[in-house]
Amino acid sequence: MSTILDNQNILSTICSFCGTGCGIEITVENGQPVRVAGDKKSPVSHGETCVKGSQGWGYIQSKERLTYPLVRRNNRLERSSWSEALKIITSAVHRVKSQYGSDGFGCFSSSRSTNELNFLAQKFMRQVIGSNNVDSCNRT
Amino acid sequence: MFGTGADTGSYDDFEHTDVIVVWGSNTQEAHPIIYNHMRRGIKNGAKMVLIDPRKLAMENFSEIWLPVNVGTDIALANAIGHVIIEEKLYNALFVKNATLFFEEYRNQVERYTPEFAERITGIPQEKIRATARLYATANRAMMAWTLGITEHHNGTNNVHALINLALLTGHVGKPGSGLMPLRGQNNVQGSGDMGALPNKLPGFFNVEDIKARERLERAWNCEINPENGLNVSEMQEAMHEGKLKFLYVIGENPLQSDANTTRVAEAFSNLDFLVVQDLFLTKTAQIADVVLPAAGWAEVEGTYTNSQRGVQRVRKAKNPPEEARDDLAIFCDLANQFGVNWRYETAKDVWDELRSLSPAHFGMTYERIDREYELQWPCPKLDEPPTQILHTRLHTNDVGLKAKFVLVNYEPPVDVVDEEHPFVLITGRRLAFYNTGVTTNNYGSKVKDQKEYLEICPKDAQRLGIDTGTVVRVQSRRGSVVVPIRISNKLSEGTLFMSFHFPDQVDTNVLTSDDVDKKSGVAPFKYTAVQIEPFLVSEE
DSSP, X not given: OOOOEEETTEEEEEOSSSTTOOEEEEEEETTEEEEEEEOTTOTTTTTOOOHHHHXXXXXXXXXXXXXXXEEEETTEEEEOOHHHHHHHHHHHHHHHHHHHOGGGEEEEXXXXXXXXXXXXXXXXXXXXXXXXXXXXXXXX | OTTSOSXXXXXXXXXXXXXXXXXXXXXXXXXXXXXXXXXXXXXXXXXXXXXXXXXXXGGGGOSEEEOOOTTOHHHHHHHHHHHHHHTTOSOHHHHHHHEEOHHHHXXXXXXOOHHHHHHHHOOOHHHXXXXXXXXXXXXXXXXXXXXXXXXXXXXXXXXXXXXXXXXXXXXXXXXXXXXXXXXXXXXXXXXXXXXXXXXXXTTTEETTOHHHHHHHHHHHTSOOOOSOOOOHHHHHHHHHTTOOOEEEEESOOHHHHSSSHHHHHHHHHTOSEEEEEESSOXXXXXXXXXXXXXXXXXXXXXXXXXXXXXXXXXXXXXXXXTTOBOHXXXXXXXXXXXXXXXXXXXXXXXXXXXXXXXXXXXTOOHHHHHHHSXXXXXXXXXXXXXXXXXXXXXXXXXXXXXXXXXXXXXXXXXXXXXXXXXXXXXXXOOTTOOTTSTTSXXXXXXXXXXXXXXXXXXXHHHHHTOOTTOXXXXXXXXXXXXXXXXXXXXXXXXXXXXXXXXXXXXXXGGTSOOOOOTTTOOOOTTOEEEEEEEOOGGGO
């Protein structure tokens, strides 16, 4: 994936919290963000950020992040490979579809995530599953 | 409004206007940078009207503060409309040229005299009149709202009541005049625009629009279900009824964020299969059958759409940890298990497909967003500017589709305050924190007050013999939590405030009601009838 770098290690992007859409600059060192500051080029925020925008991004580097897929075995979540996790989902889709039809499915998509993810999530529900049961907490 | 939920104007309009009405929005804490735009507007001479049950810090800067009784906004809005009509302050030319059903609206608000509204809202009639005059006689006026308006059992009607005031005065579709529902999450606007809605296809087309469905069917070589789907609340009902058995949850934590969490958990226990795709092992992920580790912010390429309809690029600064993967790659691999042959190499490929299906987005290539930073939809042409203000046509001779007054009546809240539950609990966000705290629970020592507390006004605290630090049990009709109190001058008698940022300490949404607004599926987070009593340690 192409990435636009303003110079060697400053990356311009958009804050991930509220709906304002402030422009921010991430300073990246050795492949890790080390600092976030307002982006003066942003027509939205002109370099301003709030405490969440400038200080609240540490969650992406949290030790608590999920780092591999989990599947339920004997009523416990256990580590699995990606291919196994996707196979289990696929067979569950076939099983539920034959028993309940496409109305048996739903998707809570994410108003935290990108437009592109939301486009694919609704396409998956409509094209693959055949259901319009897709929504996100997009009224809040 | 007018079929597409979005801000009609831009943030810059707050800086060049005469009146800013902030209704049910703690903009300063929840949208601090939008509030900076408002502050510059005030500096430039705009007068602010704050309508909120809480005496927010913004009150210092406002010309008028209306501490409306929680949930009585329609009575207030209709009374403002009543005064504007009675005193002939409405924009007769705009009403005639650009709107429908004015006479019906006039009849509807006739009984909402300021005297009548005072009894319901607690706002003195003179203040209602003063607000009506200020808003109606301004050359330009902006109106902003957030969840204080929508998170009620009649939230959709609340929004209509506000829109009606803009139609009455023509304060919409002009520079410095607009309606601004401020979006709470980074991509609320975009997720809906992309068609992640049960009744909308990508690009603002209705599921019920046969031509739009046929276009998609050709593009995707499939049949599109012609029936509207279920919204989040309706899906949970279908889970209760045992009809919806497979749920895919992306980056959400409904077990802690949704109202009446006890009942939510029951719905989830009825599922045959739950997939959760997230950054963390949330409470919801813990009960899933499969948990997929996703890449997060700063780990993916793509776009967000902000509250003023502006599409902006987000970029990848680091790799996701270990085996966590980009959502787009996850969905491609999953979809291809079903033989649909998705071939998206990059986020740009996905975006270009959306552009081909949504004329309002067609003019926004990645290259152009890179160059211009932000592009506000609609932007149908590659070589024409984007749209800063919607509905400007309403002020021209070529009005086109006219805007309709929608008649709405005040209805009392469903979760009734009575002797057993005499307080109204309002829930909301605090400055440094975000929703269920999944992303804001690791500030370290940089941010103070990283815990839940219940705010109460001095008078009520004195009456109950409790003080800051006293631990109380808060009991609603659905459940109870235990939390320390803090005396706050923001609140008036009979109201309480608590956030929902620390559900592992205090699970606020055990209390809230899931009696949702039928039109939007939104729960009344801003109105829960509760009782409080000092909590004795021996109880546990």
